Amino acid sequence: MNFKQKYVFLFPGLFVLIGILIFPIIFVVRLSLSGWNSYNGLNFIGLENYIRLFTDDPRFWQSFFRLSFLSVTTVVLQYVIGFALAHMVWKDIKFQRFFRVLFLIPMMTTPVIMTVIWRTFFHESLGPVNDILSNFGMSPKWLTDPTLAKITVIIVEVWQWTPFMFLLLLAGLLSLPKEPFLAAAIDGASPIRKFIYVTFPLMAPISIGAIIIRLIEASKIMDTVYVLTSGGPGTSTETSSFYIFIKGLREFQMGYAASMSFTYLIIMIISLTFIAKGLTKLLLKD
């Protein structure tokens, strides 16, 4: 279909978005070429920020790799668990409605607030987790061990955002056509084969979409880190967005933070494009 009316559909949304964003985006680019900070205004310093970023700031790149690790791990876990849960409450299970609603709820909590609860939950001397574990002679350093702190961040992220995957995948499962399953049933396929050869391929397109959007969201992981560990111990849970936050709003090096954000945006767009292509290749073989 190709009518001139198509523009009437597309443009209001597109132009509202562009209208609101055009100034901010241009400003971010301009900002990234300035040394805007607590004492400097919007001066022009050329590519100095970018040079600093690429030649003299290993911390940014470390935080970026840490972010990649954290976001990929959490998204994979969310996907696997979300898929498993969705598959389990898809059909014939007792209290189906209860479980479906329950599994959705964590997503609806405000991260800045909920993470405070998690911090108390994992509090090493006053929290319930170590209180219970201490009965077994264990007292893991949830927030103060560099490795375990990462895992704690992952646990909280998985708790908060698995429902997102769960919902999308459950919706996907519920909208699957019935015929392929009938065919598989006639062929007498085992549940595992049925999953591998029927369910999974049918779910591939929705999976790709869900994974990509979650990667985008997970990459902004920030509230969790801020509240749980403030990037510590040391720098062991510091992610890009948290580092940008520190530089931008804590140290008020806005110009530099803008150049980091812009670089980050470019890297993300490129890598997401590749990931999307890779996933498409991997999951949609034909």
Added chain:
Amino acid sequence: MNLIAENLLYKPDEQFHLNEVSFNFKKGNIYTILGRTLSGKTTLLKTIAGLLTPDKGAIQFEDKDFLKVPVWERNVAMVYQQFINYPHLNVFDNVAFPLKQRKVDNYEINDVVSKSLKSVGLEGYESRKIQELSGGQQQRVSLARSLVKNAKILLLDEPLVNLDYKLREQLREEFKNIFSQGLSEESIVIFSTTDPREAMELNGEVTVLDEGKVLQVGEAKEIFENPKTLKVAEISNDPPMNILKANIGENKIKFEGIDIDIPQHLSKLTDKNFNLGIRASDIELSDNGFEFEVELAEISGSETLLHLKRGDAKIITSIEEVMNFNIHDKVKINFNTNKFYAFNESGILASSPFGGSYV
């Protein structure tokens, strides 16, 4: 006053969906578009409906430039091969939809809709939800909806293909009845199908389409009897016409070590090498025939389709009874030589049993 298309060309990607398609359809007639899947039938119908705009070419209807008229003003109706209805409306509202759109008054709507539902055998289903109907019933609803409009052009895009065999037969009959009584002299019916039999039964002018190109236009009988090319012969037969590479020598037709006396109608062939065409139904089992090996035997209804092989030659024959064969069985067959078609090496009909030739 006719629906005239000139050199329609549509190429949204690498492939042609329509390639220089032209036709001239007259009111009061049924036209069949025959072609295999992806041959451009749906594209052509959508172009006529106005859902697609061709890259090049022109369509005229009632002496107007049809391409300048948007779909919603064209007064066409279309039935899809998928059973397309409005899922949020019940049966009555589905059928009434185009009338309400035209702001026809309610009294008349009631009248027309019940009549139309009656004609498709769905009285009493008015308040049913679409999802509660069977596939055949759903397709009747969309047919009823396309009929109430009294459209000048009725487009039917393989309307029967997604139905099971029995329903298809039944609905096809009904279609014929509806078309013969219900259609005014003012409208054109365009019916697309992959099934040659359907095309034959509807008995109107047939346009054979392949890869977006019109291969042949003619009465159904003419297409059947004198297919212009090998392609047409394949498309217009089900199973497709068997094609064998053959040559002529010493008054014999020779292929794969088989010598057959040249039948009368092929005696004037001049080329030495040609493609020999023979319908599956014109091959029969015979104890003193030629030996072929069974590759596959399919039973379809009361028929058995035998896929046979001899050297490089592969043929399909249909037998009017159910028989069991094993793969690699040897069978003997005979050809009804009077039904041989000959196409030259570039695939053009050189001689048909009905005397046609395009050489």
Added chain:
Amino acid sequence: MKIIKTCLSAVISSVLIFSPMAYADKWSDQFPHIKATGDIPGDCSYEEISKKNYKGKTLKINTHAVPVIGQPTALHAEQFAKLTGATVDVTHTPAGDLYAKAMVPFKAGQAPYDIVFGFSNFINDWRQYLAPVPKKYMNSTEMKDVTKSHVGVSSWDGTMYQYPVDGDRHYLKYRKDVIDNPEMQKKYKADTGKELKVPTTWKEYGEMAKYFNGWDWDGDGEKEYGSAEVMKKDDLMFAAFFSRSVAYAKNPRTPGGFFFDLETMKPNINNPGFVEALTDWVEATKYVPPGGINFGLGDEIGSFGGGQTLFSFSWDDAFIAAMQDDSPIKNKVGAAPLPGSDKVWNRVSGKWENKYNQAPYIVWGWAVGVAKKSKVQEMAFDYLCFFSNGANHQADLAIGNFGVNPFKNSDFDPNLYIDTMGWDPEIANSYTKTLKDMEKSKNRVFPLRVRGVFEFTSAVATGTSKALAGQLSPQEALDEVAKEWEAIVSRVGKKNVQEDYAVGVKMEDNKL
């Protein structure tokens, strides 16, 4: 003693009803907050402020979260509105976000708030957007009472930009019921051969903390620990580190800069004095409660205030929390100056001096300013002056979680705490003496207040937290900080930093 005092004050106040001073009760009837004292005469007393008419005007304030500072701000706003007819809108913001919340509009050329609360070390970044305190208020009775060091902290090179409403400093808090307990002293002596007393050096502090770490020494069935400290890598962490550093690195014989060498602007941060302090601090991770290296100020307050640790040494809050009426350890805690050390680094000679050294760290604390672009500056200053008038200030001091701490000379009267808050006299005395002595000391360190100060402090937090987490050795960590500092100095411009730093050094070297 207490009963007599109460009776006495009852008698006095009943007498006062019929005296010309009866105004006090007129105001305290209306505002129960000041019922203990009634209105106290002054330039911004209830009486004076009630004469102003700000009807139809709106005052917008951004302050800290409730209750610390946030609650008194809101309370005094309510009172101020009632007295003057003004509308006062108050927003509450967590401490870490106060800077950005005001700085973003400042940089954008806006003044959404007439009054912005923050910390005293924001002064250099903020002062260009703040209105200096007008003469009228500088000469007010209330201002006259403010201690010299708090006037200094609120001012930049002689001009006051921040209105003093609170006083902050770091000092040592300890469990009196342990340190002064003869049984514990005996036990400690028996086990370590040393005296158990209020620690005067960080080494002693560490030894005691380690000894009292991980066992139930108060018999409540829970384990107790050595020390609660701000070790979480946040905006407060560096202050805790500087508190531990002053003893080793602030040498009264080498003026001219604690953080930098003012002449060369070379960072001192990685000299052996600081390294020694960081080594101590890394050692401290062994005697903090589980999870202690992720403690922010709130955790520190909760931990010490909740009776979990023997020591703690940052802001007043932990002490005040411990002295709350419902606290399990009320009147079981003591205050003392920050520990010192037996040696101090001399950066001129490049050698350790084996002399006892102790230096108070006049840490930054709550500060508040009036936006230059505000259209109601007079009202804003009136509000601030009213905020800390005699009656309000005394009442605020009495409420622990208000977070208002002594900064007036009149605040160092132990009776204030004994009477109104029911403190043990001995504790009140040690508390006021500790605070007073800090005011008197000549070997003080003032907070770093150069432009872009957060780049410097954030680098310290990052570096030291790497050391605490064991990612780097103390020397490596501080070398990294020093390198980062040099980079910041060259980015900001050596001259600029030097110019700013000179202002602070002048105070440290007692030249202002």
Added chain:
Amino acid sequence: MGKLYKFLKYSFITIWTVFVVAPFLWALTTSFKDFNSVNGGATYIPWVDFEPKLEGWKVLIKSPANGGVDIIEPYFNSLFVTCTASLISIVLGTLSAYALSRFTFKAGFVKNNDITFFFISQRIMPPIVLSIPFFLFLGAIDLLDSLIGLIVVYIVLLMPIAVWIMVDFFNKVPREIDETALIDGCNPYQAFFKVVLPNSVPGLIVAGMFCIIFGWIDFFFAFILTFTEVQLLPVKIVALNSSITPWWSLSASALVSVAPLIIVAFIVERYLSKGNLSGAIK
């Protein structure tokens, strides 16, 4: 289905249920504690382990002058901003998504997928940096510290989500339905409103839910772009973080803030149960 599978299935679901519920239970019990019962070590059962206090809940409705945060007005502000912004985003996003799903756009190398990605990519940018430009932008049009200003910004946050979900959804609704409507005499607008939209309710519900969630839980923009006039719930709750982190009132507020969204969860589940999320067409 084997017994083993069933066993594994129910164990997994049980474990996950415990995991999901645990922090809420912890928050519930903590919300009845106070400073002393929190700092005495982990306790669980009121009356048995600790003396329950209502302070944590009272703080939420007390005025700041009395040491509370008074979340009632912010609560309604949040509801209003979230719902309005979601509604606008859904309307605009759905229209754009329909265009992207049904029509072909081409401008140079930019095609439908690129436009869709453009929409979604708005969510990649870390909010910190956008906050300053947004601040200046809203300042320039005098919408700082206003509900409308927040709605404007939230539209940018939420429309990408609406577009993403609706494009996906419309792709699953057979385009023949709209074509039939056009053939039946509807112009494209009528086809959209009379036929496509009524059949897209499940998609709209899901998109709406995501918008509401992402609007409701945003803290950052609400924090930077408001001063005194407008306060949103998360900002107000975070302002509970004084020097001492009040576990009790934060726990209570966490429970209060999630409450309205549980209704959303039930609505979504209803539509899921009907199983017609994909458009109900074969």
